[in-house]
Amino acid sequence: MYGSGHGGQCYSPGECGVAGLAIAIKTIPGHIPKGNGRKGGDIIKLNEPTIMFKNTLLKQASRVAASTRPSFTSSAASRSVAPAFAQRYLHATPALRDEKHDEEQGAGEHSGQFARTDESIQVDYPDEKDMPSSKPVQGRGGFHFKRTLASFSLEGNVGLVTGGARGLGLVMSQAMVISGADVAIVDLNKEEAQKQAELLMQSFRDENPGAESVPNVTAHYADVSNPDSVSAVIQEVIDQHGKIDNLVTSAGFTENFDAINYPYDRIKKLWGVNVDGTYLFATGVAKHLMERDAKGSIVFIGSMSGAIVNVPQPQAPYNAAKAAVRHLAASLAVEWAHKGIRVNCISPGYMLTALTKKILDDNPELAQKWTSLIPQGKMGQPEDLMGAVVFLLSDAAGYVTGAEFRVDGGYTVT
Numbered sequence: 418m419y420g421s422g423h424g425g426q427c428y429s430p431g432e433c434g435v436a437g438l439a440i441a442i443k444t445i446p447g448h449i450p451k452g453n454g455r456k457g458g459d460i461i462k463l464n465e466p467t468i469m470f471k472n473t474l475l476k477q478a479s480r481v482a483a484s485t486r487p488s489f490t491s492s493a494a495s496r497s498v499a500p501a502f503a504q505r506y507l508h509a510t511p512a513l514r515d516e517k518h519d520e521e522q523g524a525g526e527h528s529g530q531f532a533r534t535d536e537s538i539q540v541d542y543p544d545e546k547d548m549p550s551s552k553p554v555q556g557r558g559g560f561h562f563k564r565t566l567a568s569f570s571l572e573g574n575v576g577l578v579t580g581g582a583r584g585l586g587l588v589m590s591q592a593m594v595i596s597g598a599d600v601a602i603v604d605l606n607k608e609e610a611q612k613q614a615e616l617l618m619q620s621f622r623d624e625n626p627g628a629e630s631v632p633n634v635t636a637h638y639a640d641v642s643n644p645d646s647v648s649a650v651i652q653e654v655i656d657q658h659g660k661i662d663n664l665v666t667s668a669g670f671t672e673n674f675d676a677i678n679y680p681y682d683r684i685k686k687l688w689g690v691n692v693d694g695t696y697l698f699a700t701g702v703a704k705h706l707m708e709r710d711a712k713g714s715i716v717f718i719g720s721m722s723g724a725i726v727n728v729p730q731p732q733a734p735y736n737a738a739k740a741a742v743r744h745l746a747a748s749l750a751v752e753w754a755h756k757g758i759r760v761n762c763i764s765p766g767y768m769l770t771a772l773t774k775k776i777l778d779d780n781p782e783l784a785q786k787w788t789s790l791i792p793q794g795k796m797g798q799p800e801d802l803m804g805a806v807v808f809l810l811s812d813a814a815g816y817v818t819g820a821e822f823r824v825d826g827g828y829t830v831t
């Protein structure tokens with residue numbers, strides 16, 4: 418179980434941790450952060466006064482909206498919140514810009530301030546040694562007394578999950594195991610993958626006493642951005658399991674730099690893992706399925722960032738990568754539909770993995786900013802992806818291909 422909520426927010430157990438948001442928040446010249454006393458000098462609490470100020474304004478804005486049409490002249494604070502409303506009212510105003518009208522409506526330096534990226538936010542993907550390990554989710558398998566559609570079962574299937582040693586990939590691997598599949602966890606960190614493979618099998622035994630067979634979970638090394646490594650691991654998995662029916666591509670990461678200052682070598686690495694890695698595994702597994710003349714189901718892990726632009730952290734290359742992943746799913750779905758291979762994309766919103774729990778515990782202001790933008794008012798749990806991935810991999814989704822399945826608490830519909 419992970420820690421408790423942030424700043425009075427009520428998250429359920431297991432919350433907190435947005436891996437892939439890899440985080441050491443830094444400032445860049447020209448910005449004057451408020452330090453948090455951590456070592457290294459460059460790791461700070463994210464513009465704490467600014468974010469708290471924004472959050473206060475957001476709350477004030479909500480209160481004003483709930484009561485009555487806001488008076489933009491009654492106080493300094495209400496003048497500051499006015500732009501949020503002015504943005505809406507502007508849709509009904511004449512197209513030609515009227516400065517006096519803008520001023521009356523509160524437009525000015527605050528206009529759109531909650532919808533901007535903030536170039537002072539920089540986030541580096543942490544070193545492997547700084548990555549927290551996860552525990553299997555408890556009590557989600559159960560004794561299967563509750564009836565459900567047989568078509569949701571993955572029994573008899575072999576699934577390969579990239580990035581399965583940690584975070585979302587690990588929880589989705591567990592969902593597949595609970596649903597009866599054998600699973601091959603593929604990750605850069607084979608040691609962690611091995612440990613988790615054993616934990617998943619043990620967890621299955623604990624939750625299914627007397628089970629006649631326990632799904633076989635194996636661990637494998639690969640760098641998903643390296644074509645030779647991908648070919649080798651696909652062959653290794655086929656050698657050990659006999660076949661692959663399902664693929665989930667969860668290996669991926671994000672970093673945060675403003676576009677102008679984003680180091681090019683890091684962009685290439687990010688696209689290599691998120692996009693090339695997805696492409697290489699999809700084509701490798703599809704080729705194997707076609708050689709077997711077998712049907713199969715592939716799920717890419719994209720992100721809501723493939724459809725919207727997150728604020729305040731700047732992450733243009735990641736957003737573009739996830740848009741590519743989403744459209745790659747649709748494109749391959751069309752290309753392989755007649756072969757019985759389905760390809761879909763799950764696009765999570767802000768999810769609380771072990772890594773992001775650590776990040777957000779250190780920076781609760783960022784959590785508040787994010788949750789203020791989510792209709793459900795909370796970040797997602799990795800477990801929230803369990804049903805989605807099992808559904809898309811299973812025969813229950815037999816007529817679903819090329820789809821994007823957003824699991825984001827409603828973030829992208831506002």
Ligand SMILES: NC(=O)c1ccc[n+]([C@@H]2O[C@H](COP(=O)([O-])OP(=O)(O)OC[C@H]3O[C@@H](n4cnc5c(N)ncnc54)[C@H](O)[C@@H]3O)[C@@H](O)[C@H]2O)c1
Nearest residue numbers: 435436437580583584585604605640641668669720767768
């Ligand atoms: N956590 C979120 O809030 C969130 C939201 C939307 C999308 N996503 C996406 O979900 C996926 C999983 O994210 P996460 O939060 O679980 O991240 P995570 O960092 O917890 O786990 C990622 C795993 O991928 C592995 N990996 C990284 N690079 C690799 C490589 N080159 N080859 C093989 N394995 C590699 C890591 O070792 C790690 O085990 C990513 O694609 C991420 O972009 C995450």
